[in-house]
Amino acid sequence: xxxxxxxxxxxxxxxxxxxxxxxxxxxxxxxxxxxxxxxxxxxxxxxxxxxxxxxxxxxxxxxxxxxxxxxxxxxxxxxxxxxxxxxxxxxxxxxxxxxxxxxxxxxxxxxxxxxxxxxxxxxxxxxxxxxxxxxxxxxxxxxxxxxxxxxxxxxxxxxxxxxxxxxxxxxxxxxxxxxxxxxxxxxxxxxxxxxxxxxxxxxxxxxxxxxxxxxxxxxxxxxxxxxxxxxxxxxxxxxxxxxxxxxxxxxxxxxxxxxxxxxxxxxxxxxxxxxxxxxxxxxxxxxxxxxxxxxxxxxxxxxxxxxxxxxxxxxxxxxxxxxxxxxxxxxxxxxxxxxxxxxxxxxxxxxxxxxxxxxxxxxxxxxxxxxxxxxxxxxxxxxxxxxxxxxxxxxxxxxxxxxxxxxxxxxxxxxxxxxxxxxxxxxxxxxxxxxxxxxxxxxxxxxxxxxxxxxxxxxxxxxxxxxxxxxxxxxxxxxxxxxxxxxxxxxxxxxxxxxxxxxxxxxxx
Amino acid sequence: xxxxxxxxxxxxxxxxxxxxxxxxxxxxxxxxxxxxxxxxxxxxxxxxxxxxxxxxxxxxxxxxxxxxxxxxxxxxxxxxxxxxxxxxxxxxxxxxxxxxxxxxxxxxxxxxxxxxxxxxxxxxxxxxxxxxxxxxxxxxxxxxxxxxxxxxxxxxxxxxxxxxxxxxxxxxxxxxxxxxxxxxxxxxxxxxxxxxxxxxxxxxxxxxxxxxxxxxxxxxxxxxxxxxxxxxxxxxxxxxxxxxxxxxxx
Numbered sequence: 001x002x003x004x005x006x007x008x009x010x011x012x013x014x015x016x017x018x019x020x021x022x023x024x025x026x027x028x029x030x031x032x033x034x035x036x037x038x039x040x041x042x043x044x045x046x047x048x049x050x051x052x053x054x055x056x057x058x059x060x061x062x063x064x065x066x067x068x069x070x071x072x073x074x075x076x077x078x079x080x081x082x083x084x085x086x087x088x089x090x091x092x093x094x095x096x097x098x099x100x101x102x103x104x105x106x107x108x109x110x111x112x113x114x115x116x117x118x119x120x121x122x123x124x125x126x127x128x129x130x131x132x133x134x135x136x137x138x139x140x141x142x143x144x145x146x147x148x149x150x151x152x153x154x155x156x157x158x159x160x161x162x163x164x165x166x167x168x169x170x171x172x173x174x175x176x177x178x179x180x181x182x183x184x185x186x187x188x189x190x191x192x193x194x195x196x197x198x199x200x201x202x203x204x205x206x207x208x209x210x211x212x213x214x215x216x217x218x219x220x221x222x223x224x225x226x227x228x229x230x231x232x233x234x235x236x237x238x239x240x241x242x243x244x245x246x247x248x249x250x251x252x253x254x255x256x257x258x259x260x261x262x263x264x265x266x267x268x269x270x271x272x273x274x275x276x277x278x279x280x281x282x283x284x285x286x287x288x289x290x291x292x293x294x295x296x297x298x299x300x301x302x303x304x305x306x307x308x309x310x311x312x313x314x315x316x317x318x319x320x321x322x323x324x325x326x327x328x329x330x331x332x333x334x335x336x337x338x339x340x341x342x343x344x345x346x347x348x349x350x351x352x353x354x355x356x357x358x359x360x361x362x363x364x365x366x367x368x369x370x371x372x373x374x375x376x377x378x379x380x381x382x383x384x385x386x387x388x389x390x391x392x393x394x395x396x397x398x399x400x401x402x403x404x405x406x407x408x409x410x411x412x413x414x415x416x417x418x419x420x421x422x423x424x425x426x427x428x429x430x431x432x433x434x435x436x437x438x439x440x441x442x443x444x445x446x447x448x449x450x451x452x453x454x455x456x457x458x459x460x461x462x463x464x465x466x467x468x469x470x471x472x473x474x475x476x477x478x479x480x481x482x483x484x485x486x487x488x489x490x491x492x493x494x495x496x497x498x499x500x501x502x503x504x505x506x507x508x509x
Numbered sequence: 510x511x512x513x514x515x516x517x518x519x520x521x522x523x524x525x526x527x528x529x530x531x532x533x534x535x536x537x538x539x540x541x542x543x544x545x546x547x548x549x550x551x552x553x554x555x556x557x558x559x560x561x562x563x564x565x566x567x568x569x570x571x572x573x574x575x576x577x578x579x580x581x582x583x584x585x586x587x588x589x590x591x592x593x594x595x596x597x598x599x600x601x602x603x604x605x606x607x608x609x610x611x612x613x614x615x616x617x618x619x620x621x622x623x624x625x626x627x628x629x630x631x632x633x634x635x636x637x638x639x640x641x642x643x644x645x646x647x648x649x650x651x652x653x654x655x656x657x658x659x660x661x662x663x664x665x666x667x668x669x670x671x672x673x674x675x676x677x678x679x680x681x682x683x684x685x686x687x688x689x690x691x692x693x694x695x696x697x698x699x700x701x702x703x704x705x706x707x708x709x710x711x712x713x714x715x716x717x718x719x720x721x722x723x724x725x726x727x728x729x730x731x732x733x734x735x736x737x738x739x740x741x742x743x744x745x746x747x748x749x750x751x752x753x754x755x756x757x758x759x
Contacts (some may be wrong), residue, residue, distance in 0.1 A: 013697050020699045311605065330686045334703045370697060372690025372704070373557060375657035389598070395559030422692075426555055430563040433518065433549040434570060443522050463695040467702035468733030471523050478516055478525035482544045487532040 009341030011366035016335035025161055025336055032160045033327045039273035040324055040380070047269065056262045058384040061318035064253055065308060071220040071253050072299065078223030082285020084295040089247075091302050092122035098298050099124060099212065099245055100131045106243050106294075108133075108209045114227060114234040115139035116214030117155060117321055118247045118300055120343040121356075124212070135212065136178070136204050138233040140197050147174040153337025153345060156271050156323035161336055164188035171196050179203060201233060211241035211292065215248045216320065217263060218297075221256045224284040225297070228267060228277050238281050244292035249300050251308075251317040263320060266382035270322035303356035309405035312393040316351045318383040325377035325387060331370055340367065347377035351390040358406060358413070359398050365416040368394035399423060421460075443477040450475070512542045513578040515571075515623070517588045517725075518550040524725045530752035530759055531584050531626060534641075537752075538634055542582070547574045553591040558692045561599065565612060568596055572619045580633060581623045584748045586655025586724045587691075589625040594658045596620055625655060626748055627723055631664045637671050642755040644674035648717040649747075650708065650731065652724040653686050665723055665747055672750060678715035682707075689730035705734040713740045723747045 009015060019025055044050050064071055076086045089095035103111060111128070113119065113135050125135040125146075137146045144159040145152050148170040152158030159167065168188040175182045175196070180203055182196045213234065217226040225246055227234050238244060254260060268277040286295050308314050326332050326346030337345035341363035342353040350367040359365045368391050377387040397404065399422070401415040415423075432438040446453075450473040457465040464470065512535065516528045528544075535542045551571055552564030571592070575581045583589045597620055600613025630636055649669060655661045669677050688694070688704025695701075708731055712720045720735070722728050725746055732744035753759040 017699045020703045330704050331700050334700045372686050372693045374653040374686035392557055396561050399559040426560045426563050433567050436547045436549055439549050463698035469736035471729050474525050478521045478528035481525055
């Protein structure tokens with residue numbers, strides 16, 4: 001994945017180091033994720049066939065991915081037949097060039113944007129800015145991020161790391177430079193903040209000639225695109241401008257309208273914990289005298305075909321960007337979204353970024369380890385992506401290297417740097433564990449020297465002992481007690497009663 | 510029924526009391542339990558850190574050591590999940606890599622015979638009241654792999670509720686990970702420690718004396734955090750509670 005705005009980020013543990021100590025951030029994230037986590041659980045629990053919907057979503061996505069070539073061609077035909085123009089972009093740079101050219105052809109220097117992960121992934125706003133075109137984000141949270149010259153930290157609620165007070169300050173300080181200033185005496189009540197944003201954005205909707213969006217789904221049989229949203233800003237951007245440009249990842253395709261019935265149930269409940277989202281906009285090409293008269297669809301690959309070639313990792317392409325995995329993730333809750341160094345934070349980001357971008361950079365090689373493998377993400381995923389499985393698969397790629405597909409070609413990647421000591425330790429442990437005698441000798445040595453064990457550990461062990469007491473080694477490992485007593489049976493043969501474990505325990509003292 | 514205790518390398522080396530408790534408990538319930546001396550490690554730490562190829566010989570060794578038993582009982586949710594969930598996956602990966610059926614065939618026999626301790630008690634022996642006595646206030650932390658990979662459900666709580674003298678306090682945020690995560694505890698120690706501290710604070714809020722779990726690796730992390738935070742609580746493996754009787758307190 002090229003064109004991303006977050007390359008050069010430090011590895012996850014370093015980035016998380018600061019976030020964990022930021023008490024405001026921890027409080028904001030804890031409050032937000034726990035609230036939505038509980039709401040989602042309720043919204044899902046009231047659906048009696050949730051497990052079947054989840055399985056159906058998984059199968060529809062897997063079927064589509066297996067036949068992606070067929071469905072993409074079908075989509076292109078139906079979009080073209082409906083009056084749209086389809087463009088193919090192999091990577092971020094190509095997508096940015098196409099969109100920039102299309103905007104320039106309209107003669108406009110401003111665009112309004114619907115919240116879109118794909119355009120963030122390719123760094124479209126920055127690419128447009130470099131060509132003198134200003135992109136206005138119109139989703140409330142994206143507006144907060146844009147005005148605050150900040151980065152999004154969540155897929156669904158990009159300003160989740162901000163509280164109301166911080167948002168009030170950003171609005172009061174920055175809105176004037178971008179358009180209509182915030183009202184005098186703005187407070188941090190949600191209604192006032194929303195009204196300030198509404199007034200600020202309204203003049204942009206009414207003025208804009210070009211809208212840019214992504215899409216949640218693309219229906220191959222009809223060429224219909226679907227945007228699911230809560231605020232209505234998307235509906236404005238999709239209907240008011242003369243030209244609409246949609247940048248969509250190739251994996252967002254579904255074969256038929258009927259397939260939508262699954263995802264339009266699972267997506268809102270999983271993401272905003274709503275039974276149905278407030279606005280679902282669908283459009284098919286162009287319609288005379290109604291809505292945008294020019295429609296362009298930019299189909300984005302940017303590492304997706306390479307990801308599809310990996311039989312374990314490809315399940316990440318099922319993702320419908322609901323964010324349920326972020327909201328239940330204990331690591332995300334403490335580290336925050338920025339630590340993931342990508343527009344895709346949280347568990348899904350930890351498996352998506354190292355596949356779309358490869359594991360070459362420090363941040364991407366560290367992401368597969370940004371998880372305790374607790375499995376909460378897999379439990380809530382509405383398309384059953386086994387995120388822990390993919391994390392472990394990618395860890396293997398990081399430490400052992402192996403064959404991968406990059407830019408369509410099979411290549412063998414080398415193991416990432418910085419794992420030599422760990423690899424040696426793992427080999428040594430494997431050697432010892434393959435020989436019960438060696439393991440036993442090690443245990444005995446540890447037991448005999450136990451009085452000399454330090455209470456803080458040197459080297460990498462400090463990562464443990466800085467925050468946790470070191471366990472004490474017992475005087476006798478279990479296997480020695482077992483061999484000595486046969487689990488207490490020798491005691492029984494001696495005196496006819498069961499001394500059992502207690503005798504063994506006493507003997508060990 | 511020939512029953513083997515798969516104690517795990519961590520318990521064997523650091524927590525022999527847990528092993529003795531399992532032996533005592535199973536013996537009391539009439540199970541003749543054996544400890545095959547050739548056992549070492551299931552390979553979980555290798556596998557989950559990305560060293561699948563180092564884990565393979567350990568998995569084969571496990572299958573050789575335990576293959577002849579009717580049931581394999583382990584007092585560890587995560588090592589149990591390694592065998593039950595990840596051994597089949599390792600076999601399938603080897604097959605997908607064109608290395609044939611060898612690994613899958615070698616590992617297959619031990620997979621359905623491996624039980625986490627509370628599963629073995631409730632599902633195989635069919636008991637929830639094991640005749641234990643433990644006069645303490647206890648809160649229970651369901652560890653992630655037991656909870657989500659093995660689906661232990663309410664089995665541990667049912668066992669604990671039947672213990673005489675034991676007062677069980679519900680742990681707020683019980684199913685949130687404690688932050689151990691194997692090598693995660695070292696590689697992402699800041700986040701791991703923050704998760705551990707939150708878990709310990711939740712446990713302390715229950716007023717219990719003891720935090721109980723079915724996995725000593727997690728308890729090593731939680732207990733180590735408790736010591737540093739000076740909560741006065743103790744981490745105790747569920748086997749030690751269930752093994753305890755009025756005659757013989759653990």
